[in-house]
Amino acid sequence: MPASISHSDSLVADPADRQPLTFQELLFRLQTFWASRGCVLQQPYDVEVGAGTMAPETFLRVLGPRPYRVGYAQPSRRPADGRYGENPNRLFKHTQFQLILKPPPDNIQEMYLQSLSAIGIDLRRHDLKFEEDNWESPTLGAWGIGWQVMLDGLEITQFTYFQQCGGIDLDPMTAEITYGLERIAAFLQDVDSIYDIVWMRDPATGAVIRYGDIRLEDELQFSVYNFEYADVGKLWEHLRLYEAECQSLIDGARTLADSEDTTQIRRYPLLGAFDLCLKCSHLFNLLDARGAISVTERVGVIARIRALAVGVARAYTTQQSAAGKE
């Protein structure tokens, strides 16, 4: 972990440099800030997820007793939200800066407010409210209690105390803080379209590269794929295959758990099983965007994915406690 950096003061932008943070600077600042509070910095998870919560660094780490602090920027894909790059506020893939603090420190809200100072928000000149907003994910068997943090009427963060994950009651609890990076960057830079966000500014020339320069094509093509080209029959087939493989791994874990062979239990690939579960979740989202899931199927498919998530969570908890005994 990086050596502790003295607190927010050193992180506030040089007053002479009144340029708002670029998109990448915003991420640097948040990473630096939370690293200095003892967080592991992770890279985004490299399987498609709908939210940072689904990445194993959250979903699996919140289970069991071991304390953990981690932060990572997670591209979050929601096929149905795609707008072909035409809507200035909506994206198929947005970026969440996801933070997990397990257990939550007593001064977590104060730390969070300091992080806002760290990205150049002078709270004496803004209006900040914590408004009730509880979070629930039926597909993950997870829910929590918390707030949306409103800054001048804009929701900039989702703040949740996880209570349950993968159908398992948590102890200790975990606080999850999710910053919506595009929103915050657009707010800081005062631009009306996400695509106008300055992603980076060349220090030598001052030339800028904007969000649209980098991501517009991505939004357009994936909207076309998700809404028009994705092959429904193949998506169902993929879903079936991934589900079957995931389920057989879960079944295997159950059999193994009875063996009390801790070496075997410890090396059993539940992380692989979880990747397969994530694949299923993404395929479900694609099918949904394609309008391919009928009423009766919808609830059923959600239940199938939930069964995988819950199965992996249970097996993972067992595995962790077996490994702990070793």
Add this chain to the structure above:
Amino acid sequence: MPDFLLEIGLEEIPARMIAAAEQDIRELVKALLGDARLLHAESSVTAYSTPRRLAVLVTGVIAKQPDAEEELIGPSWKMAWQQDAWTAAALAFARKVGVSADALRKVTTPKGEYIGATVQRKGESAATILSARLPELIAGLSWPKSMYWRAGKPERFVRPVRWLVAMLDAEVVSVDFAGQSSSSSSRGHRILHGDAPVVLPRANAYAETLQKAFVLVDSAERRHRIRKALDRVTRTIPGARWREDEELVETVVHLTEWPTVLLGGFEAEYLALPQEVLVTVMRDHQKYFAVESADGLLLPHFLTVLNTEVDAEGEAIIRHGNERVLRSRFKDAQFFWDADQKTPLAERVGMLRAVTFQKDLGSYHWKTEQNLAIAEAICKILAYRGKVFDKAALLKAVLLAKTDLTSELVKEFTELQGIVGGLYARAQGLGETIASAIYSQYMPASMEDAIPSTIEAQILGLADRIQTISSMFSIGNIPAGSRDPFALRRAGNAIVRILAESALPLKISELIAAAGQAEDRVAPFLRERLSFYLRDVKGYAYDVVAAVMAADADDVSDACARCEALQAVRTSTDFIAVAAAYKRIRNILDQARAAGIVWSSADETLLVEPEERALHAASVQLAAQVGELRAGHEYRRALERIAGLAPVVDAFFTRIMVMAPEPSLRSARLRLIESLLASISGIADFAEIVIA
């Protein structure tokens, strides 16, 4: 006498829960002090709250309970004193209450002889009692939704507790809860005051000390300030007023510790969007107050209540930020509106197959088909009874009623369902009857809300709701206790209100039959809603409602009329006499039946006494009169006629013995009172009337 302060410091409590919690903690603290004999007659108990704290200040607490003697009763004398000595049971009692055996004596009570002892109770100090009992009191506060946050999950509370203050005057009362120990140190406004502790010099300096730390702990004061500020700021726009919204005022009162009001604006071009959409965005999504002209037209301004106080530069920044958010939301709404017009409502009916109504029942397409069948059946009844309405428009409205669920605008603003459909129907030229029926299908949304104004909308509202109720009942989703996840009670209330206030000639049983429903719990459920409506909404006395519903509970508007009439006459002396006679008659008949007496072949010529002949004559006349008045729904006059019978009935029961020894005479008299009962029973079951 010292003043007592308790403050629970929390992470932000949900605004919707604060008012109830404030009242809750006030009552609990008051009860605790009262039970412990620490509350002086002149004590005042005041609760305070902000999003981050819940507090109670009690003035004039008794510092120490007076010492007291207490008489305690032990085992019976027989058990306690045997063979001239105290038994083990007696000695155990002495030990338990802390006296020596010498102090035991015989006491005689109405229940018999026991042993007793006089025990000296030393009064305890308020501080001791509060220390001991406050943790349990705090834990006992009830919250609609609570959480764990500490390892080991030792307690649940609405949000993490971050500090505790408990003081008697300047002294800290030691209280431990949720890992926090009390002190005299509170906290101020997060930003305006910062993290430095706010030390309270004494309990009753609470409000003034916190005010210096930019926290108004008195929610009433914040409410007052917010209203004043809304007025003041709105005055800067000539001729404007803010749109009154009590619920929103309450929300912002409980979202702020130091409220100020800021005026913002938006581009006038957005006023082209329907005002329902604009107000929903402002109110429900942004918690802004809408601004309107004197004649109620929306103006391109809004008011937002801040939880801070800023300089001019800060105001400009915050205004700009809020306007930016609002503009993008309006832009979205405009975008959705335009996009939705590309697929007219009529083309959306098939899309309803993809929208779930209930997973075990079917889609909204299925529901629409059901609704159509029910609406047709209702139409048949109403047409037969001569009601005039546009059936084609109604059926079209039923067909299209749910199609707005497929629109982008409703996906974004779910609270506008129905309203959006109505607006689209109007924009797509479907005509006002169809548009307004779709628009107002969810009215009344609450007991305060009006019912739909057109007959077509009323029928749509009835058909939709009875379909929901009966299909949910058919799969076992029946409300029980506080569990009513599909808001079926609200749907039932709406049905009753529409039937009561529209005066549609339609009975509850007919509505249920229109839904083709055999589930026998639907009728009692709707009757219970009718009873609720008559009692809690119309305010009729419990027994009046019971009496009216016992006579007939199928025709809602008729039940209303009968309640009104009965409520009006029930206190008159004559009516009370008749009601009493009614009960008496009922009892006599019940007993006669129980004794196996049969009077069906009674001979009325056997009635010869003047009092029974008078009652017979009056009864025959009354039956005709009451029948006629009832048919004309003149219940008040009918009941007055019935009450007019009092002297005759009175004379009858004074002079005549119904259960005469001679069987044929007894039968004739039983027959007489039975027919009297029948002639006055149709309006209400007077046996239900409670006579003081």
